[in-house]
Amino acid sequence: MFSYCTDPSTLEGLTWLSCYLTTGKHLSFYASFVTVLVLLAITAPTALLFGFGGATAARSRIAPLRWFGKGYTAIVRGVPDIAFFLFFVIALDQAFEYLRHKVKCPDWEEPIRQGNDFIVCQAAKLPLSTAPQWVHETYGFLLAVLTFAIVFGAFAANVLYGAMNAVPHAQMETAEAYGMSHRQAFWRIMVPQMWVYALPGLSNLWMVLIKATPLLFLLGVEDIVYWARELGGTVNPRFTDYPHGDWRLYYFTFLLIFYLGFTRVSEIVLERLMKKLTHGQATTGGEAQRKAAA
Amino acid sequence: MSCIETIQAYALRSIGLGERLLPRGDYTLCEHFTLIGSGMIWNVYFAVMALLLGFFFANVLALGKAAQSAWLRKPSEWFIFLFRGSPLFIQFFFAYFLFLRLKSVSPMFDGLTAAGLGALIVLFLNTAAYSAEIFYGALRSIPKGDVEAADAYGITGFRRFRRIIWPTMLRLAWPAYTNEAIFLFHATTLVFFSAFPVHQQKGDSLYYASYFADKTFNPFVPYPILAMYFILFTLVIVWLFGMVNKRLNRHLPQAQRPRVRYRPNLLR
Amino acid sequence: MKKLILATSALALTAGFAAADVVRMGTEGAYAPWNFVNDKGEIDGFERELGDELCKRAELECEWVKNDWDSIIPNLVSGNYDTIIAGMSITDERDEVIDFTQPYTPPDPSAYVAMDPDVDLENAVIAAQAATIQAAFIAEQGWTLVEFATPEETVAAVRNGEADAVLADKSYLDTVVGTDGLVMLERTEAIGGGVGMGLRESDGELRAKFDAAIQSMKDDGSLNELIAKWEVSSQW
Known part of the structure; x- marks a missing residue:
């Protein structure tokens, strides 16, 4: 990175460190923090969407839809996330390619499963094998987002289901008495009010989501723990200009600080959000706010 | 080998009894089910022991966090923050590192680097922190009237805590605590996966599932079997905790009894 | 007929793809x-x-x-x-x-690395990476096996005394021998x-x-x- 870094073996102390910490490998490490943050930023709303869908389905008056909603939440939550991640991404990828294959290559006559191989026509490949590397990486990233969203969506569905039930029943009855249809009452009365009941559960879910990121490498995304292991391990002078012993402890300490800091910041933000949501609500918290203002 | 023989040979393989060599050659479904099920012994062991021990420590921590004195409150707060704020993955790493250091200090600490004790300690501290936060939340939402009524009857001090406050706290916390138990149970799969070495191929269910996945190169059989076992055991936990919940709320009229809903309020 | 033409054109298309394919x-x-x-x-x-x-x-x-x-x-x-x-x-x-x-x-033999050149393998604790041919080999011998997730950890285990020796590919162990008193044993195993x-x-x-x-x-x-x-x- 810096001009004086051409021959690291002659360097010492801080100059050595400044060169060491700016190698391409370290830049990948720093970039992985961005990857993880972006992934969290995309996964959280997606999971919420899945959760909302799941919760609405579980409350549906149409029986198959209700079974689907309840089955989704019950099954996905009963399985440890590692076990899920170990086979689910490949399955998801194959499912997408299978569907594309059916649409794009209806004339294809060879079987898709040949022995152990899973073969679809070239045009159905996701992404196309001619696509540049970044497309492949983005696709892998999106698959990881989707897998995370499906798992955490099941938890979110459970929280939202509880929150929908917690909205005072009288509110809904009043809405219907005013002539609102079932759909109107749901969207105008229940949905705006349920968030305050859901927030404690959802904020915990967010904390869990943060702490599930070390599992990202199972999904093919190079996360911060992967790079910390890779960089911290002993390196032989034959393979690097910066040989060192087992430094995993330092790297993991750095990660520990990152996670604790991230948790703390999240706690503060969520607390503010809770205050805002509580405003004007018929809960003890809302009552307390009203009294304090008066 | 017939399936019965397979079960005889491998049902207790994870604790070192039965056939020494793991199956080779064609890997039958029966072998999959038997060995992965055998590995569940470790998962159940970790979960049960950590929960039992963690429960007591969590009570102490929750009271500590609710205490007036900063000398009691601050350490509890920091302990809970440290364990709830970092991934279990990283906690295992640090713990293993620390145990290795301790081992070189004195042979007294030899057992710590084995998963059976070392990982149990980490899981115990972890679940204690999470449960303490749940109990602390419950402690703060005990109805004022309950405590006032106790005072009016002249029940004070430790007796008031044991007869009034503690049972109420437990009753309020129980649904969330059920979830914590489930998440701890799921977290036991991390023990051999990331942190502790496996001795003599005596591993947990995930270890055997990945053994099969590695040998057959087909992840679509062993991992769903593992998932199935976990769903089954999760149902058992929900049922057991539901029984306790019933007992905790036995004084309430039938209609008012809160049912344990599997709702993740506090999780890992 | 139409279908046939379609099929051939599809074939030509895929062949065209294959030529410019990235492996x-x-x-x-x-x-x-x-x-x-x-x-x-x-x-x-x-x-x-x-x-x-x-x-x-x-x-x-x-x-x-x-x-x-x-x-x-x-x-x-x-x-x-x-x-x-x-x-x-x-x-x-x-x-x-x-x-x-x-x-x-x-084919290259697998080798052992230990702190003590005279270690008795049969009664020693031997580290190997989980799910490798080396791990399977030790298990078959009936020796005491301890498995770690990564090769790095197997060597670290020997360094800190968790294991007495590690069995791995010779070329990999060549890169660690000589540091922290690690020595390679003469015995090798022809596996793989x-x-x-x-x-x-x-x-x-x-x-x-x-x-x-x-x-x-x-x-x-x-x-x-x-x-x-x-x-x-x-x-x-």
């Missing part, structure tokens, strides 16, 4: 000197150089992909990349699921075959291309040079 090379990136990530963050090592040369000779455009070792075969058969070039020994078990090119390094490139069973054409390229490198001696440069195994 994706899957590797682990954590097994020096075979393959590892260098300071620049790129994949480097014996197999990087070998792979690039093979692609040049076979006139293919190649791209490198990193994948976790545990799922490296499932991802190949599922079509996420086209070859595995990751120091993978040719074994019967693997050969049932995927195809291999001819080996590009001869040569190392080859893994391909899908249905990819016979690609396999033939790489086979020919490997053969040509064997013939003109450039493969031996590469092996000597990276010290990965004995020469042909």
Whole structure:
């Protein structure tokens, strides 16, 4: 990175460190923090969407839809996330390619499963094998987002289901008495009010989501723990200009600080959000706010 | 080998009894089910022991966090923050590192680097922190009237805590605590996966599932079997905790009894 | 008739694709000197150089992909990349699921590294990476086996006394011997075959291309040079 870094073996102390910490490998490490943050930023709303869908389905008056909603939440939550991640991404990828294959290559006559191989026509490949590397990486990233969203969506569905039930029943009855249809009452009365009941559960879910990121490498995304292991391990002078012993402890300490800091910041933000949501609500918290203002 | 023989040979393989060599050659479904099920012994062991021990420590921590004195409150707060704020993955790493250091200090600490004790300690501290936060939340939402009524009857001090406050706290916390138990149970799969070495191929269910996945190169059989076992055991936990919940709320009229809903309020 | 034309045009289209195809090379990136990530963050090592040369000779455009070792075969058969070039020994078990090119390094013994050169292996605790041929070997001998998730941890276990010795590929252990008092034992075990490139069973054409390229490198001696440069195994 810096001009004086051409021959690291002659360097010492801080100059050595400044060169060491700016190698391409370290830049990948720093970039992985961005990857993880972006992934969290995309996964959280997606999971919420899945959760909302799941919760609405579980409350549906149409029986198959209700079974689907309840089955989704019950099954996905009963399985440890590692076990899920170990086979689910490949399955998801194959499912997408299978569907594309059916649409794009209806004339294809060879079987898709040949022995152990899973073969679809070239045009159905996701992404196309001619696509540049970044497309492949983005696709892998999106698959990881989707897998995370499906798992955490099941938890979110459970929280939202509880929150929908917690909205005072009288509110809904009043809405219907005013002539609102079932759909109107749901969207105008229940949905705006349920968030305050859901927030404690959802904020915990967010904390869990943060702490599930070390599992990202199972999904093919190079996360911060992967790079910390890779960089911290002993390196032989034959393979690097910066040989060192087992430094995993330092790297993991750095990660520990990152996670604790991230948790703390999240706690503060969520607390503010809770205050805002509580405003004007018929809960003890809302009552307390009203009294304090008066 | 017939399936019965397979079960005889491998049902207790994870604790070192039965056939020494793991199956080779064609890997039958029966072998999959038997060995992965055998590995569940470790998962159940970790979960049960950590929960039992963690429960007591969590009570102490929750009271500590609710205490007036900063000398009691601050350490509890920091302990809970440290364990709830970092991934279990990283906690295992640090713990293993620390145990290795301790081992070189004195042979007294030899057992710590084995998963059976070392990982149990980490899981115990972890679940204690999470449960303490749940109990602390419950402690703060005990109805004022309950405590006032106790005072009016002249029940004070430790007796008031044991007869009034503690049972109420437990009753309020129980649904969330059920979830914590489930998440701890799921977290036991991390023990051999990331942190502790496996001795003599005596591993947990995930270890055997990945053994099969590695040998057959087909992840679509062993991992769903593992998932199935976990769903089954999760149902058992929900049922057991539901029984306790019933007992905790036995004084309430039938209609008012809160049912344990599997709702993740506090999780890992 | 119309359908037939459609089918042929589709075929022509796929053939057109195939010509401009990029071959994706899957590797682990954590097994020096075979393959590892260098300071620049790129994949480097014996197999990087070998792979690039093979692609040049076979006139293919190649791209490198990193994948976790545990799922490296499932991802190949599922079509996420086209070859595995990751120091993978040719074994019967693997050969049932995927195809291999001819080996590009001869079979090499596995070696032991310990702190004490006179360690009694039969009564010692021996470390190995989980789910490797070495782990299976120790288990078969009935010795005391302790498995770790990564090769790095197996060596660390010997350093800190958790294990008395570690069994792994000789080329890998060569990179750690001499540091912190680690010594290599004289005894070696002849387990594992040569190392080859893994391909899908249905990819016979690609396999033939790489086979020919490997053969040509064997013939003109450039493969031996590469092996000597990276010290990965004995020469042909």
